[in-house]
Structure formats: C-alpha cells, structure tokens
Amino acid sequence: MARRGSYAKGIAKREEILTAALDVIARNGYRRTSVRELADAVGLSQAGLLHYFSSKEELFQEIVRKRDEVDTAVYGPDLADRAIDSLTALVAHNTQVPGLVQLYAQVSTEAAGDPDHPSHAFFVERYANIREEFARFIRTEQAAGRIGEDIDPEATAALIVAATDGLQTQWMLDPSFDMVAHLEQLWKLITRSSSSGAQPVD
Amino acid sequence: MARRGSYAKGIAKREEILTAALDVIARNGYRRTSVRELADAVGLSQAGLLHYFSSKEELFQEIVRKRDEVDTAVYGPDLADRAIDSLTALVAHNTQVPGLVQLYAQVSTEAAGDPDHPSHAFFVERYANIREEFARFIRTEQAAGRIGEDIDPEATAALIVAATDGLQTQWMLDPSFDMVAHLEQLWKLITRSSSSGAQPVD
DNA sequence: GTCTATATTGGGATAGAC
DNA sequence: GTCTATCCCAATATAGAC
Numbered sequence: 245m246a247r248r249g250s251y252a253k254g255i256a257k258r259e260e261i262l263t264a265a266l267d268v269i270a271r272n273g274y275r276r277t278s279v280r281e282l283a284d285a286v287g288l289s290q291a292g293l294l295h296y297f298s299s300k301e302e303l304f305q306e307i308v309r310k311r312d313e314v315d316t317a318v319y320g321p322d323l324a325d326r327a328i329d330s331l332t333a334l335v336a337h338n339t340q341v342p343g344l345v346q347l348y349a350q351v352s353t354e355a356a357g358d359p360d361h362p363s364h365a366f367f368v369e370r371y372a373n374i375r376e377e378f379a380r381f382i383r384t385e386q387a388a389g390r391i392g393e394d395i396d397p398e399a400t401a402a403l404i405v406a407a408t409d410g411l412q413t414q415w416m417l418d419p420s421f422d423m424v425a426h427l428e429q430l431w432k433l434i435t436r437s438s439s440s441g442a443q444p445v446d
Numbered sequence: 447m448a449r450r451g452s453y454a455k456g457i458a459k460r461e462e463i464l465t466a467a468l469d470v471i472a473r474n475g476y477r478r479t480s481v482r483e484l485a486d487a488v489g490l491s492q493a494g495l496l497h498y499f500s501s502k503e504e505l506f507q508e509i510v511r512k513r514d515e516v517d518t519a520v521y522g523p524d525l526a527d528r529a530i531d532s533l534t535a536l537v538a539h540n541t542q543v544p545g546l547v548q549l550y551a552q553v554s555t556e557a558a559g560d561p562d563h564p565s566h567a568f569f570v571e572r573y574a575n576i577r578e579e580f581a582r583f584i585r586t587e588q589a590a591g592r593i594g595e596d597i598d599p600e601a602t603a604a605l606i607v608a609a610t611d612g613l614q615t616q617w618m619l620d621p622s623f624d625m626v627a628h629l630e631q632l633w634k635l636i637t638r639s640s641s642s643g644a645q646p647v648d
Numbered sequence: 649g650t651c652t653a654t655a656t657t658g659g660g661a662t663a664g665a666c
Numbered sequence: 667g668t669c670t671a672t673c674c675c676a677a678t679a680t681a682g683a684c
Contacts (some may be wrong), residue, residue, distance in 0.1 A: 274559070
C-alpha cells in the first residue's frame, strides 16, 4: 500500500498515462509519436507528463512494459501448460494492433543494438525470461512424450522467440502475411522431430 | 559505359562514399552515426556528401543496398545449390561486424513499420526476393530427396528468413548467443521432417 | 563539385510561477 | 502537480560563393 494518498495518486496517474499512450500508439503507430502527443491524449502538457517520467526513453520503456503487463494478464495464465497456444493467440491479437507491433519492434531494436541504451538491460532480462518459460514448457511436453528427446529445450525456445520477432518484420511489410500460420508451421516441425515416436494418447 | 567522364566519376565517388560509410558503421555502429561523420570519413563536408544523395534516408538505404551487393559477391555464387550454407556463412560473418547488423536491424525495422518510409518498397522487394531464392533451393532439395515433400517451400523460406532476423536481436542483446548454431538447428528440424525417409546417399 | 554559413525544424529538457 | 515559457541541441537541408 502507498504511504500517502498523493503517492498512490501519482502511481495511478502513471498507469493512466501508459494506458492512454498504448491506445494512441496502437492507432497512430510509433514513428511519428512524440511526448507532446501522448501528453495531449491525457490532457497534460509535455512538461506535465514528464513530471512522471524522467525522460522520453524511460517513458517508452514503461509503455512497452505496460503492454507486456496487459498481454500477460490476458495470455499469461496457464502459460506453463499452453505456452505455444498462448503465443499464437497473442500473435493473432497483434495483427489487430499494428502500431504496438511497430512500437515494440522499434524500441527493442534500438535498445538491443546499443549496449548503452537505457533499456538494454530490460530487454536482456525480458528475453531471458521468455526463453526460460518456453524451455520449461518444452521440457514438460517432452516429459509427456509429445516432443522428442532430441529437441534441445533452450535452443528451441530461442528459435521460437526469434521466429516470432522475425515474422513481425515480414508482416509489417505485408499485412496479408500470416504470422500465425508460419509460427504453427514451426511448431509442427518441432513436434514432428525424428525420435518423437510417441503420439498424444488423448 | 558512362556518357561522360564526370558522370562516371560521380558514380565512382558514390561508391567510395558508400564503402567508407560501411567501414565507419561497422566499427562505430549506426545509432550515433550522422551524415556529418560519414562525410568526415571521406574528407567531404556534410553538404558536400549530400550532393550525391538527396537525403539522409536515401543515403542509408543505399548503404544497406551496398552491403547486400558486397555480401552477394562473397556469399551469392552458387546460391541455388548451397543457399543454407551461404546463409550460415553470412551469419557467421555478421558476428564480426556488429555495427552492420545494427544498421540493418534498425533501418529495416523503421522502413518496415512505416508504409510511407522511402525505403519501404525496397524492403518489400528484398524480402520477396530472398524468400523466393530459398523456396527454390528447398524445392531442389526436395527433388533430390533430401527434404520431405510435406515441407512447404514458400512458408519454410519465410520461416528461415524470420529466424535469421530474429536471432540477430538476441545476439545483439548477448554477443555470446550463437546465431549460427540456432540457424543450423532450424535447418535440422526442416530436413528431419516426418516424410523425409530418404537420407543423402553420400 | 565542394565549401562555408545559415535556415529550419523538431522535440526533449528545465526553470519558475501558480 | 501542472502549466507556460524558453532553452537548447542535434541534425538535416539549402543558398550561394568559389
């Protein structure tokens, strides 16, 4: 609980700003979005908004984090036993919010490519977490005999994440490109691996 | 052949600029590279350099195109019967030039995400070409019995391209991440597909 | 073809009043 | 906490001399 009312209110305002920002960016895209525009969307001045975030880069990192939070709330539950379904559902949802895909692609690329970028460490951790979640899921599937033992959980997790990222580029270039189908194709390759004789009993 | 000496010289100068730019970016990365810095590298003023390119964005698109040209000269020959080997060799080479990977990731992401970006069409075509080359290669491998008939050439080509792009993000976040190994793992999944009973005779 | 110098803009950061 | 005002900087883009 917050120590003071005003503190709690500050937190709430931050959340309000982030939620509104996601909305604006989902519609307008990221490339042409300035702090000023996001400020307008919540009825604040640019300076007023920057009262809550120390810089533009911090603001955008928090927007990305907020998006993760929202997506996790929707697609996260039962991740352990449905990771691939959650991911395809999320990817399907992403086709409805091109601006957010663009935001993510841009911010993650900038931060990844520059070790000094303030969000670099954030993304390092984010990717490690996602890979770990998927690796765990794959191990579970292996234990259940639905994936061959010759599949390396960590490496395959990294591959799924990479494909998901890369498919977005091709989708942005051509919105008729079917990210979900391609992701499912990869999953089929994984579940069909050579030593996977065992079929789900069901 | 050029119509006039001065015209040919202009072309040569452009090439010189692009080659020098690749060199600078390979070392310094893309994020903090301005037109002025690239101009310095060839002993021109900023205005002098922009005599050869109409804008900054055009300049950077040409730098990316030049890189493709250089890479194609080295890794392109015999692409038809060794596409996957060429790709892994190229990816291995890329680990030596982080700045260029960063440049590519950034420029392609910006251009992909914005239909109005001057390089958007360039990348649409570039991806179509690469996918087509890989799809053709996969068909050849299928004809030779090295890949199962249940593999969809176009979709699999898109997947390989996506993985290649996405692996770069993870490598940028952690240079010890092995892009080549992960790409080879994907290729193994593809060649091991279920109905691929035929093994290379060799 | 190349330079110097300047225009222009876009936008982030900051100071200080309320 | 929020606003207004302003600062300031980075760059690109352009004009015009040589």
